Amino acid sequence: MNEEDLNQGLRDLMERSTPPPSMDPSHALVRGRTARRRRRLAWSGIAVVPLVAGIGAGPALVASLSGGGPAGDLVATGSTTPKPVPTATRKSGDPWPEGQTDRTASAGPRVVRVVKLMDDLSSSVPPGFSTPDLKGADGHPLRYPQAQYASNDGEQDYWEYAATIPVERGGRVGRLLMNSTTPDGKSATEPCKLAKRFRGGTGTCSVVDVDGKKVGVVTTKGHSDYDQWATYRHEDGTVVILAQARRFEDQQRPPLTQPVFTSRQLAELVTSAKFKISE
Template sequence: MNEEDLNEALHDVMVRSSPPPSMDPAHALDQARRARKRRTTVLAGAAAVTLVVGIGAGSVLVANYAGSRPAGQMVAGGPSTTQSGPTTQPVATPRPASTLVPPTTRKSGDPWPEGQVDRTATAGPRAVRAVTLMRDLTSAVPPGFSSPDLKYPDGSSMRWPQAQYASSDGEQDYWEYQAAIPVQQNDRVGRLLVQSTTPDGKPATTPCTMAQKFWGGTGTCAVMDVGGKKVGVLTTNGRGSYDQWAAYRYDDGTVVILAQAKMGAGPGRSPLTQPVFTPRQLAELVTSPKFKIST
């Protein structure tokens, strides 16, 4: 991160929160990472414009659409060229929808999608999905723990949802949904985070390689079998924002990450004495369908 990126990230945090920024390192790092990701490709351009191939009225279809070729002229009866004598208009055989509408790819200069002013969706269906994800994460908190509406020292909530357009320039459109909550036991507080990423068109990797991509996590990774599903569970070396997380990729390419940390409330609150979930519980929970968001 260069000086300009750091300034932008800090500015984003100040704009989003009217009180002074928190001095809690983990909280500041979380917000900086979220802000930086929203601005990763601002200089290169923004979201992609969906390509739609029209279907003409009557029995005549647009034929031979491929790549960036312009669509042929729509014909609603009658010949397409001026000729003497009768002519016969060929009718194209319909192609599967997957070939008519290829995956949208982000290009430099494109506007942000769906009327957004930046990567983050603050209203609409995507924002609602992120809020629902936060509620589902809260419902997964086991007995003996609670998830109150706690605040960081700067006054911002420890409970937050986020939906953001995650594609970089040249990549297929995809979205990333996150939700974080505090988890309290007696007077001690930790954190949970879930992230669901829609299919991005990239090839599958091993479960541990996938887990290691989450915020550049380093540590020890093990692959666990959950009813035939392979889950990567990474335990960090204690230097990251989270102590442990599980990663699972569905067959359609949706990726879900579930992370936990014993410390998460900043000064004035003690960390949990033990993780919220065991590694096995974490692996089982990350495969829960309620955390899967594929659109």
């Protein structure tokens, strides 16, 4: 290859490159609304980058109850072996998947999966606790399942399934959240670093070994919406979080006097196959 060929190749590459997306002021409003709704529903499992071009969905799922092409190959200088680039399937302006009108699934198999997740969580509470169908001060159910398409621009498709339930004992009410996120193509990280991505990560973290599986358990001492949570990343990249709080702030009953689960029980539950949703 001579100098003229090299220059021509560079010009061709620049012409084929996709221009950066334009700045849209409406995105900031969308991100703010989405963040506010996620705080209210205790939904945001693993911390993600701000959502782009979407409206946070609402109670449609509650009424229902009843998942681009490759980015190309990058060839290292002086090598003839292609180096694959992770697939990025989400682009600005792409329609929502599976005929959805926004990020939240309101029907179909994803709703079935997240309702089962909620039921499995309810059946896992220790003796002496119950999971009644309570309503908050605003009249909305405190039991809430949600399946959400979570991919942002430049990311492969992945989904978040979350179930929030009230837990009662002796007229006192606390809260549990189970979150299962399908593989998102991101690199693995050490257990406590992963665990501290949830809810801002304020608190102390310890690693609990469950039959060789390393689980990050964070204790906040009252400095978060949740008092404690456990996080585990399965080998295929599925991430499961179980969080507990002695208080459920959306209702008027007094808080629990003790946690629902011990640290060990939290760690064991997040490694359980029944809470792993990988598709």
